[in-house]
Amino acid sequence: MDRTARHSETRYGNRPTMKDVAARAGVGLKTVSRVVNSEPGVTPDTERRVQEAIEALGFRRNDSARVLRKGRTASIGLVLEDLADPFYGPLSRAVEEVARAHGALLINGSSAEDPEREQELVLALCARRVDGLIVIPAGDDHRYLEPEIKAGIATVFVDRPAGHVDVDMVLSDSFGGSREGVAHLIAHGHRRIGFIGDQPRIHTATERLRGYHAAMADAGITVADGWVSLGSTEPERVRMAVEEMLSGPEPVTAMFAGNNRVTVTVVRVLAERERPVALVGFDDIELADLLGITVISQDAAAVGRTAAEHLFRRLDGADHATARVELPTTLIPRGSGELPPA
Amino acid sequence: MDRTARHSETRYGNRPTMKDVAARAGVGLKTVSRVVNSEPGVTPDTERRVQEAIEALGFRRNDSARVLRKGRTASIGLVLEDLADPFYGPLSRAVEEVARAHGALLINGSSAEDPEREQELVLALCARRVDGLIVIPAGDDHRYLEPEIKAGIATVFVDRPAGHVDVDMVLSDSFGGSREGVAHLIAHGHRRIGFIGDQPRIHTATERLRGYHAAMADAGITVADGWVSLGSTEPERVRMAVEEMLSGPEPVTAMFAGNNRVTVTVVRVLAERERPVALVGFDDIELADLLGITVISQDAAAVGRTAAEHLFRRLDGADHATARVELPTTLIPRGSGELPPA
DNA sequence: CATTCTGTTGACAACGTTGTCCAGGGCCTA
DNA sequence: TAGGCCCTGGACAACGTTGTCAACAGAATG
Numbered sequence: 001m002d003r004t005a006r007h008s009e010t011r012y013g014n015r016p017t018m019k020d021v022a023a024r025a026g027v028g029l030k031t032v033s034r035v036v037n038s039e040p041g042v043t044p045d046t047e048r049r050v051q052e053a054i055e056a057l058g059f060r061r062n063d064s065a066r067v068l069r070k071g072r073t074a075s076i077g078l079v080l081e082d083l084a085d086p087f088y089g090p091l092s093r094a095v096e097e098v099a100r101a102h103g104a105l106l107i108n109g110s111s112a113e114d115p116e117r118e119q120e121l122v123l124a125l126c127a128r129r130v131d132g133l134i135v136i137p138a139g140d141d142h143r144y145l146e147p148e149i150k151a152g153i154a155t156v157f158v159d160r161p162a163g164h165v166d167v168d169m170v171l172s173d174s175f176g177g178s179r180e181g182v183a184h185l186i187a188h189g190h191r192r193i194g195f196i197g198d199q200p201r202i203h204t205a206t207e208r209l210r211g212y213h214a215a216m217a218d219a220g221i222t223v224a225d226g227w228v229s230l231g232s233t234e235p236e237r238v239r240m241a242v243e244e245m246l247s248g249p250e251p252v253t254a255m256f257a258g259n260n261r262v263t264v265t266v267v268r269v270l271a272e273r274e275r276p277v278a279l280v281g282f283d284d285i286e287l288a289d290l291l292g293i294t295v296i297s298q299d300a301a302a303v304g305r306t307a308a309e310h311l312f313r314r315l316d317g318a319d320h321a322t323a324r325v326e327l328p329t330t331l332i333p334r335g336s337g338e339l340p341p342a
Numbered sequence: 343m344d345r346t347a348r349h350s351e352t353r354y355g356n357r358p359t360m361k362d363v364a365a366r367a368g369v370g371l372k373t374v375s376r377v378v379n380s381e382p383g384v385t386p387d388t389e390r391r392v393q394e395a396i397e398a399l400g401f402r403r404n405d406s407a408r409v410l411r412k413g414r415t416a417s418i419g420l421v422l423e424d425l426a427d428p429f430y431g432p433l434s435r436a437v438e439e440v441a442r443a444h445g446a447l448l449i450n451g452s453s454a455e456d457p458e459r460e461q462e463l464v465l466a467l468c469a470r471r472v473d474g475l476i477v478i479p480a481g482d483d484h485r486y487l488e489p490e491i492k493a494g495i496a497t498v499f500v501d502r503p504a505g506h507v508d509v510d511m512v513l514s515d516s517f518g519g520s521r522e523g524v525a526h527l528i529a530h531g532h533r534r535i536g537f538i539g540d541q542p543r544i545h546t547a548t549e550r551l552r553g554y555h556a557a558m559a560d561a562g563i564t565v566a567d568g569w570v571s572l573g574s575t576e577p578e579r580v581r582m583a584v585e586e587m588l589s590g591p592e593p594v595t596a597m598f599a600g601n602n603r604v605t606v607t608v609v610r611v612l613a614e615r616e617r618p619v620a621l622v623g624f625d626d627i628e629l630a631d632l633l634g635i636t637v638i639s640q641d642a643a644a645v646g647r648t649a650a651e652h653l654f655r656r657l658d659g660a661d662h663a664t665a666r667v668e669l670p671t672t673l674i675p676r677g678s679g680e681l682p683p684a
Numbered sequence: 685c686a687t688t689c690t691g692t693t694g695a696c697a698a699c700g701t702t703g704t705c706c707a708g709g710g711c712c713t714a
Numbered sequence: 715t716a717g718g719c720c721c722t723g724g725a726c727a728a729c730g731t732t733g734t735c736a737a738c739a740g741a742a743t744g
Contacts, residue, residue: 058489
């Protein structure tokens with residue numbers, strides 16, 4: 001087995017190259033390139049011959065080589081927490097649409113809320129020289145991105161702020177939304193209100209908790225021990241937290257759920273109970289309308305679209321100071337948040 | 343502006359290359375390559391010097407060049423219908439996990455159920471020389487893939503079969519699941535049962551309809567005009583179809599919904615009605631348990647995992663005949679499918 | 685001391701494409 | 715017919731990496 005043959009095995013299964021096409025069409029290499037890229041300066045007759053050769057050989061341009069030469073990959077990376085989370089589906093889709101409009105492909109990965117995995121993913125994307133990055137951070141220190149950003153990889157952080165690097169951010173108004181939701185419960189007569197949120201490591205979790213405290217303080221209510229529970233969003237954990245808040249001599253009469261996964265579990269637990277408990281959840285959920293769940297809704301698609309548009313504006317050369325956009329949330333009353341205290 | 347400077351603008355923002363690292367560390371190019379790839383045969387001292395230079399310059403290997411040289415991209419493409427669809431989130435995530443276990447990245451795109459866009463996406467992925475492809479097809483003719491497959495891009499079709507090409511497929515048992523669901527309704531006393539499904543162009547839609555017809559025939563029921571409606575899954579369209587089936591002198595007493603999006607709309611419409619109508623839906627939905635919706639469930643994550651595992655087995659050299667896996671579905675009774683005829 | 689062996693290192697070509705630049709032919713004009 | 719221009723086409727280098735191979739130093743062996 002000679003060297004050429006050995007090579008071809010590990011390569012792209014012996015795909016024809018422009019050189020092959022050129023040989024078959026009886027033209028020069030560059031002429032093929034011109035045809036493939038629809039560049040001017042090729043007579044119709046030559047072009048036809050080249051096209052025929054392309055067809056016959058099943059040639060397809062090797063974008064890896066192209067990228068190496070041109071320096072742009074026409075792809076962007078999206079690092080999020082979990083593609084399976086219903087919040088990220090629409091976000092991801094919105095990013096994809098914008099990318100498509102700019103002729104770019106989307107490479108994505110899930111960090112599973114693990115800072116190390118986030119970094120690993122981000123750096124892998126940088127090694128591929130994606131033109132830009134959209135990151136929903138899991139960790140809170142992103143200094144590892146500095147050389148990459150300096151080297152020109154446009155970056156936008158989404159949903160949570162970046163730690164120790166100066167980049168564009170697109171966030172939801174977690175504090176304001178949460179404050180509004182809790183105030184809504186207070187307005188309906190509640191004073192003993194529980195808060196169940198995500199892990200305190202996560203920025204949105206603490207922001208939402210801050211909103212809760214602000215609303216309670218606004219109403220002059222002292223938050224009792226045991227009304228606040230932060231931790232994993234595992235159903236087990238949330239279930240225990242809910243049950244604890246509902247037991248004891250002075251159970252809460254209303255709850256605020258810190259994100260969609262928490263809300264789902266809380267709804268399930270409350271459904272098993274007799275005494276009605278008011279509930280407002282952060283993030284909308286499919287079918288929440290039918291279940292009558294009052295929520296603070298953030299428009300995931302709008303978040304994704306905004307982030308992607310910022311990114312491409314950077315890629316198109318905008319070099320103004322880094323921006324921090326905060327998108328408003330909406331309270332959607334559907335019943336669960338308007339229940340009076342039991 | 344001289345040529346070098348002009349170039350550097352369009353390139354990766356003047357990122358340092360191995361050559362730069364080599365110069366700074368006072369070693370040869372290949373030695374840097376060895377260090378970067380943890381190849382043996384470098385003394386600790388040399389390695390340290392190289393590492394320092396890498397740190398100092400913020401070097402990161404350019405995977406585009408690497409890919410060009412090695413012929414493997416360590417990435418796979420996933421083409422699905424809509425990332426925002428809750429069915430595809432877990433599927434996509436499962437694919438990603440398998441890819442990650444094999445050290446590959448995932449590039450994905452949505453076809454939006456448009457065959458042309460599907461082809462465009464698939465070919466773009468092939469041009470990037472992804473190692474493998476997982477496709478949820480929108481169209482029904484995939485001969486355009488032939489040269490690609492011949493050239494060695496491993497391909498697995500998911501959820502719907504491929505048209506006119508011989509590739510691995512991982513499907514759900516649409517026919518069987520649908521038949522079981524409709525039989526379930528019949529067992530609960532229904533005879534006038536409506537079917538609302540996706541566009542007939544889509545294979546699963548017709549398979550599910552076939553299951554419906556089979557169950558009806560098994561029970562000796564003649565399907566009346568107006569009990570079957572195939573078309574877009576737009577809420578408007580579905581709503582009209584439901585309302586039509588529920589009006590008239592002999593309205594249906596039960597409905598079978600052909601997929602999750604249809605189910606959601608049907609549930610909404612039925613919720614507005616007084617007379618209860620039984621319902622079984624294909625695909626599970628979050629919170630369906632709380633709403634008491636009986637469904638035929640297919641495990642999206644299992645589908646994705648299976649497909650990805652098949653793909654990587656191919657990439658690892660398996661060259662047995664193409665396989666066609668059909669995963670079973672499960673009926674989950676939750677109330678809506680057990681309602682008696684009104 | 686000559687020889688072989690082992691292990692480290694670097695020079696060089698190649699991967700497939702695109703940018704630059706030049707050659708040659710046809711056409712127009714003087 | 716000579717001179718100039720435009721148009722088409724091709725030769726060649728370069729992108730940043732990795733595989734191959736040879737050179738070299740030092741250790742081990744005769």
